[in-house]
């Protein structure tokens with residue numbers, strides 16, 4: 381037996397990059413703060429799987445789908461033999477491993493693809509944000525997206541168990557083979573072509589995509605996230621800039637002197653009516669507004685209130701408030717409470733934060749009212 385090249389370079393790179401992007405997407409799935417990174421891994425996965433589909437037709441012998449087209453029955457039979465210790469060694473994918481490979485490709489494609497529609501619906505961003513999908517559709521697709529990701533995790537565990545079993549059964553290190561490409565084969569077994577150039581091109585493409593995506597994260601992020609810069613809006617797939625919400629100079633002037641002028645989209649219309657009706661006892665202050673000013677302010681707040689669902693935050697916040705209640709604080713609405721319950725006491729007590737109402741301390745786009753995921757930044 382002698383070491384022989386079985387896995388070409390593009391296939392090995394694809395394998396480890398896909399594993400890394402799955403892990404990355406998994407680790408960034410919990411907090412909205414990481415959504416931009418999470419989307420990056422999703423797009424990367426789509427691109428990688430697209431490449432793999434082509435390589436399954438054009439790649440070297442063991443990379444080609446035709447070399448491991450086994451049915452589920454053959455896979456199960458192989459598994460039974462492997463457990464009994466009698467399974468035959470394969471240079472390429474064995475029948476059970478091939479099932480895992482096809483399942484991972486299929487689930488990865490569906491998970492990444494559904495993520496595109498979650499992003500288009502829930503965030504109104506990315507390649508699928510063409511105005512057809514609403515927040516509710518995005519939320520529903522998100523359930524499916526999560527299910528697919530969980531299924532994929534299950535197959536990943538199955539794949540890892542299979543690799544361990546197979547390595548032990550045939551006394552060989554399969555993980556190392558996927559790094560070096562080499563497996564022990566009988567003398568005279570033809571080695572595959574390494575395809576080094578295509579491997580390097582794949583690497584350059586991934587690096588270029590990463591540089592393009594993250595360039596904007598370093599480049600003037602604060603202004604861009606304000607959502608007022610039209611040039612910035614031309615590349616929403618990178619910076620995820622929120623759309624520009626209506627503004628009012630009067631609102632800014634009367635409501636922006638003691639605290640941030642909270643955008644009207646953050647409370648239902650009845651809350652603004654109640655707040656302004658009680659403007660002479662506003663959280664311990666008398667705002668001293670005359671009737672004309674109050675009516676001017678309402679003329680801006682009511683038509684732009686949360687019910688309009690102008691942003692994801694507005695839509696979700698409004699949904700969370702029971703019909704019979706009229707919250708006077710954004711920070712007491714169920715959605716707000718849920719989104720901030722994991723923030724540590726120490727973060728609230730940070731001198732740069734002090735009050736829950738100081739949204740701008742952690743949301744760089746609080747002034748614009750968009751509350752984009754990519755604009756969050758907990759002070760420390």
Ligand code: HEC
Pocket residue numbers: 634635636637638639642655662663665666667677708709710711712735736737738
């Ligand atoms: C004189 C200062 C002052 C002005 C002017 C003012 N507010 Fe306030 N506002 C306060 C204080 C004080 C609080 C309580 C802040 C806290 O709990 O940290 C508050 C809290 C709020 C909250 C609740 C924030 C939350 O979710 O916890 C809203 C909503 C609000 N103000 C709306 C308005 C609107 C609308 C206007 C303009 C009509 C306005 N405020 C003008 C002083 C002011």
Ligand code: HEC
Pocket residue numbers: 410411412413646692693710711719720723727728733735736737738739740741742743751752753756758759
């Ligand atoms: C101490 C920092 C901090 C302050 C102050 C703060 N937030 Fe947040 N906010 C966060 C973090 C962190 C998250 C992300 C939670 C998560 O992981 O899902 C968040 C999430 C949100 C979201 C959900 C965004 C989305 O797309 O899912 C909204 C909306 C929001 N905050 C609004 C507000 C408003 C309005 C205020 C002021 C009344 C405020 N926040 C004050 C830290 C803060």
